[in-house]
Amino acid sequence: MPTLNSLTNTSAFSSSGEDAITRVLDVQKDTATHSLSQAQFDDYYEIQRTTSEIVNGDFKRIALQFPDELLHDSVPIYRRLSSLVGSGRELYVLADTSYGSCCVDEVAAQHVDAELIIHYGHACMSQHSRLPVLYVFGRKNIDVETVVDGLVDVYLADHPIYASSQGVLLKQMAEPEEEKRSDTETVVVLRHDVVYTHQAQNILNRLQAAFARYNIHVSYTPIPTRVNPPSTSSDPSQITQPRHEPDSSTMFYIGGESLSLTNLLITHSASEVYTSDPQQPPRPGINPRLESGRTNKLLMRRYAILQRARDADVFGILVGTLGIASYLPLLTHLRTLLKRKHKKSYTISVGKLNPSKLANFMEIECFVLVACPENSLIDSKGFLRPIVTPYELEVALRAEQSWTGRYVLDFEQVLRDTLQLRLSDGADEDVEDSEDPDKPVFSLITGTYRHAKRFRVRQQTAGAEVQETAMVLRNPDTAMVMKDSAAGQFLNDRSFKGLEVRLGEDMPSLIEQGRSGIARGYDEG
Incomplete structure (x- = not known):
């Protein structure tokens, strides 16, 4: 395709596109399933439960959604399910999500007219809107006794009032008279990474047994493994009310460093959050530990970004x-x-x-x-x-x-x-x-006063709302911009406004052969 000589050399403005083909992505593989037998592999990914859900629900087209770190297990899972669900059912692997891999990708699933989505790996558990979803988190190993005992010991060490076996009596003696009459018990909220859902009940039972004599109640909301879409509604008043957790000043989180932990620290900044990573060895002051020191830093960083938004x-x-x-x-x-x-x-x-x-x-x-x-x-x-x-x-x-x-x-x-x-x-x-x-x-960012721009989207004319479409000259030539357009104002203030026509001002350039071929690899002229 012929191009102007002035536009032949495009390397200053864009790349050749070869990097999109040759680029190597840095993906951290999940090695939890390495060296597992077939029975252990089936148990880790709950193959039998998945097969029963597909057969009992009579789903014909099923989408299997995998994050990047679990793609190496997608083919074995696909083959196992295909051999167990019987003929007449089609399975599709969704390998590249439209947005975050923790969310259910209903858009990609609808491209193949899927009736069910099976989401593998970590999930944010956000409420979806269209298709039923079966969650398979995986079953990572966890030493329940070690993790729970470590969390309890760290918590009791930070609260000396419970140091004795007569912890309840000591607490009552230390409380003011008003608090004694309220007779309220302490509440600890249990949260964990979804990969430990299979041991959640054992963790809860052991925590309740450890805190029973201290009059400490452990609250836990189970994580569902099968979710159906709610009735769709565009009215905010019809939004499903969430499950309310009891007010608590203490939370236990079992899992490693992740976005889930970061969000927990920010949204519960007034609470003490104790964490324990089952995949790391216990170390005093490091695992388990109190995470309150990180909370203030995270909030301060978000507050600085908020001031820029102002x-x-x-x-x-x-x-x-x-x-x-x-x-x-x-x-x-x-x-x-x-x-x-x-x-x-x-x-x-x-x-x-x-x-x-x-x-x-x-x-x-x-x-x-x-x-x-x-x-x-x-x-x-x-x-x-x-x-x-x-x-x-x-x-x-x-x-x-x-x-x-x-x-x-x-x-x-x-x-x-x-x-x-x-x-x-x-x-x-x-x-x-x-x-x-x-x-x-x-402005707290610049330390000076500023006058904010005010954009009027609509104006009243003869009792009806109309869109403002007034045009103004951008320059003495024929170029026009919208009167109330932020993009037009920005373009008008720029010193470089792109390649202008300049009709009759410049001599035509010589025509030379430009690039040819397909996007995968162009041939330079």
Whole structure:
């Protein structure tokens, strides 16, 4: 295909595309199933339970979703299930998820008209919306006695009031009179990585036996292994209410370093979180241990990102999920919230995030990610613009600069809180904010006052709402931009505005042969 001589050398603007074919991905293999016999392999991946669910439910088309670290086991699992479920059933392996591998990829499953999704490996357990899901977490080995005894010993050592066998009596003697009359027991909440679900009941029983004489109650919410989709509804008031955990100042988490642990520390910043990694040897002060020291650092980092969001006037709403229930009402709520605050918003779906993708949207000053709780917290160090969660956006847009330390990652909870606040205040969500547009806003990032840009999306004309489409000249030539367009304003302020036409000003260049071939490997002319 002939191209202009000035455009023949494209290496300064783009790569040849060869790196996409030759690039080697760094994937950490899960070696838990190495050197297992066939019976142990079947037990680890619950082949018999999976087969029974498929046969009893009479599913004809089944999608097997694997994360990258378990792809080496996908073929053996596929062959075992194919030999057991009988003829007339089709199995499909989903190897590359649309978004995070912890979420159920209903979009990819619907491409093959699947009736059931079997999700292997770690899962965030977010509520999906379309297809029934069977979870196979895997069964990692765990020494229940060692893990539980270690957690109990560390907890009791940090609370000397329970040091004696007469712990209950000592506690009653130390409590004020008001607390004695309340006669309330201490509650410890048990949480664990999903790979230890098969031993959850044994862990719970041993913890209850260890804490029985101290009048300490252990609370636990079982993790389901089979989930059916709820009735779909776009009304936030119809969102399924979650299971409420009892108020507690202590939590036990059994599992290694992961996004689940990070989210737990942030969302329960007021609680003591004790962790134990069953895959690591016990070491005093390291495993098990109290994780309160990390919590403040994580919250401080998120608070700094939140302050950058306060200074932004143009937001990009990133769609990070298409399968979790209630993500559509949240998108509508975020657009309405930004419009009420006279902010400009763009809705963008880019799949898995990386700095190169988001750097293409230069006019956007801050991104809001709508994703599952485990994929919501993005470290923005490598990105050009900050990335915040829906809850952080709501805090950033408040008039008063206050944060109680409460943190919410479940966006269904964000919708419920917004709905309750709106019903209690009787406020209309579509009414624009009445703040003074000329009032300066102090920025904690720059240490100076700034005047926020105010974008008006709609205006009233003859009793009807119409979209503003007024056009203005960008320059004395024929180039035009939208009057209230953030992208147009950004382009107008740039010193480089792309390759301009310049008709009649430049002599034509010589035509030379450019690249040819297919995207897999071009031939240079």
